[in-house]
Amino acid sequence: MKRFSFYMHCLKEGLLRVWRNKFNMKGCCPRSDYWWSMAGLWGIILLTAFFPPISILVFTATIPLTVQRLHDTGKNGSWLAGALAVIFTTRIAARLLGACLPATIAMTCISVMALCGLVYLLCQGSIPNTVNS
Secondary structure, eight states: OHHHHHHHHHHHHHHHHHHHTTTOOSSOOOHHHHHHHHHHHHHHHHHTTTSHHHHHHHHHHHHHHHHHHHHHTTOOTHHHHHHHHHHHHHHHHHHHHTTOHHHHHHHHHHHHHHHHHHHHHHTSOOOTTOOOO
16 A cells, blocks of 8 residues: 555656646656656546547647656757657658558558657656756
């Protein structure tokens, strides 16, 4: 029971931190705060999947949080923009190609590689005294 209350405390603190800094692109976000916050936010997104305005609002809170985490690892926020651009353009290209299965598989693989690269950057340790860009 103690372990469960510890996890709930971490989740609550992470979500409170997100809502306090929801539009702040400057600053840093420690690894534990980031992953606890993302777990809570994705849980909310899944629970509100049938009400898109709330899901979209909650999803937009993940963007500044991810930029802060990238700053904490010494990377620029443009890494997120690049990864999202690759993911969205490959998904659009896959839709445009329609039933061409090999092309769809290739586009999906490219999207997964971009997502894995972003997750790799987000899992890196913090760099002390990082200058925010």
